[in-house]
Amino acid sequence: MIEAVLPGDVDDPAAPSGGNVYDRRVCARLDVRETAIPGTWPRPDAHARAELADTLAAFPDDTTVLLDGLVACGVPEIVVPEAGRLRLAVLVHLALADETGLEPSLAAELDRKEREVLRAASAVIATSPAAARQLERHHGLGKVHVVTPGVDPAPLARGTDGVSxxxxxxxxxxxxxxxxxxxxxxxxxxxxxxxxxxxxxxxxxxxxxxxxxxxxxxxxxxxxxxxxxxxxxxxxxxxxxxxxxxxxxxxxxxxxxxxxxxxxxxxxxxxxxxxxxxxxxxxxxxxxxxxxxxxxxxxxxxxxxxxxxxxxxAELSTWDETARAMNEVLATLRA
CATH class of the missing domain: 3.40.50.2000 (Glycogen Phosphorylase B;)
Structure with a gap:
């Protein structure tokens, strides 16, 4: 069984995001058990931090854990000590310091914490080739896996007047x-x-x-x-x-x-x-x-x-293809 640790708002209709959609579509197609942890990630309060620590501590040794990067990357003091006994795969939707409008000191702090988490993880997964290359260069990582998002099939848009x-x-x-x-x-x-x-x-x-x-x-x-x-x-x-x-x-x-x-x-x-x-x-x-x-x-x-x-x-991939690619990455940790 793969454990998946996700943000608490993953299914909140008032908070749709690409990361949440990705998590939901992929986890629905994998044999995973989900734990959604509410919190102001990546800077959670004490209660959220304690819930994440307790969640990871409860997993048996050698468990494969898929961690959403928004939850994992801001709290190395919780995640890194578990990396020696758990097989941690961190899924990075957006590098923490790339969020626009952060104070430089906060961006630098989040960047440092993210680097510590990603270097300790058994696998790092990005959602695009460009993002993978940037993570490898910026954080000095080895191979970052790429699992691009799929898309739900949809009918052609009828438009309005074709222009406006x-x-x-x-x-x-x-x-x-x-x-x-x-x-x-x-x-x-x-x-x-x-x-x-x-x-x-x-x-x-x-x-x-x-x-x-x-x-x-x-x-x-x-x-x-x-x-x-x-x-x-x-x-x-x-x-x-x-x-x-x-x-x-x-x-x-x-x-x-x-x-x-x-x-x-x-x-x-x-x-x-x-x-x-x-x-x-x-x-x-x-x-x-x-x-x-x-x-x-x-x-x-x-x-x-x-x-x-x-x-x-006609070239777009499906979510089934995305889930298969994710499963292949996670299988390397279970081998």
């Missing part, structure tokens, strides 16, 4: 770049468009900043912050989208990009080379304006991006 309805699916945090998107949209406010931004609004300070920016540019009736959507409402948001936009400053993979591509939606994005492939336009963060204007004014360009999205759609 833009969709962004991302938590409203500094790393996701909603401020960059609003500034770019303000620069094309002479054209017809409406942008729907779907995602949790838990960072209330940053969310208020984005609302103020929208108001400052007079875009209150054109940029919509819906909060988190799941199930049919999220499916409908994708189904009516003409263009998917993700302005992130940093990503390890970008699962929402493949969710858009699975529906044949053209994509304009930053920081997601592995997810996007040749399926859309990859631009530097903050360089959206000219490409948005081109999308909104050039029909031949739109046709080209739609064709690219549909070709990439």
């Amino acid at each position: 309805r833009l969709l962004c699916v991302a938590s409203v945090t500094p790393r996701k770049g909603h401020d960059l998107l609003v500034e770019a949209l303000a620069a094309v406010d002479d054209l017809s468009w409406h942008c729907v931004c779907v995602g949790p609004l838990r960072d209330t300070v940053h969310t208020e900043r984005i609302r103020e920016l929208i108001s400052h540019h007079g875009l209150g009736d054109r940029v919509e912050l819906t909060g988190p959507l799941t199930g049919k409402p999220l499916d409908e948001a994708y189904a009516t989208a003409d263009l998917f936009v993700l302005p992130s400053r940093a990503e390890t993979y970008g699962m929402v990009v493949t969710e858009a591509l699975a529906r044949g939606i053209p994509v304009l994005a930053s920081a997601v080379p592995d997810a996007l492939g040749d399926g859309g336009l990859l631009v530097p963060p903050g360089a959206l304006t000219s490409e948005l204007r081109r999308w909104l004014t050039d029909g031949e360009h739109r046709d080209d991006l739609r064709a690219k999205a549909r070709r990439r759609r």
Whole structure:
């Protein structure tokens, strides 16, 4: 039996995230026993720390344990002492210090703690080739395994008018770049468009900043912050989208990009080379304006991006393939 230790909010519909979706899809396909531990990971309080310590201590020697990196990487004093007797595989969705907006001293502390945990683990797993290479270089690791996310099959999006309805699916945090998107949209406010931004609004300070920016540019009736959507409402948001936009400053993979591509939606994005492939336009963060204007004014360009999205759609892997790849990694620890 494989033990999986996950964040406590893994199934919280108010807190959807790529990491949570990945954990849920993969664990549902593996022979694992899950333990979800609530806490403000990667900086948990004393109660969460004690629950994690007790959980790991209760596992018999030589147990294979799949640890979500958000839970594991900030508490080496709990995880590392167990590494000598447990077969620990740490799944890194995002390097802790890569979260945008951290104070430099906190980023350095989280980076140090993550390095200590990953060097002690029996296996380290990243969700993209680029993320694996970065972890190997930055933390001085040996081989980091790559298990890329799958995607659920989906029907082709019908869109709205083929041009003007833009969709962004991302938590409203500094790393996701909603401020960059609003500034770019303000620069094309002479054209017809409406942008729907779907995602949790838990960072209330940053969310208020984005609302103020929208108001400052007079875009209150054109940029919509819906909060988190799941199930049919999220499916409908994708189904009516003409263009998917993700302005992130940093990503390890970008699962929402493949969710858009699975529906044949053209994509304009930053920081997601592995997810996007040749399926859309990859631009530097903050360089959206000219490409948005081109999308909104050039029909031949739109046709080209739609064709690219549909070709990439045919190449996407499934969650069953992801689970098989994860099982192969974990099997090396049990051998």
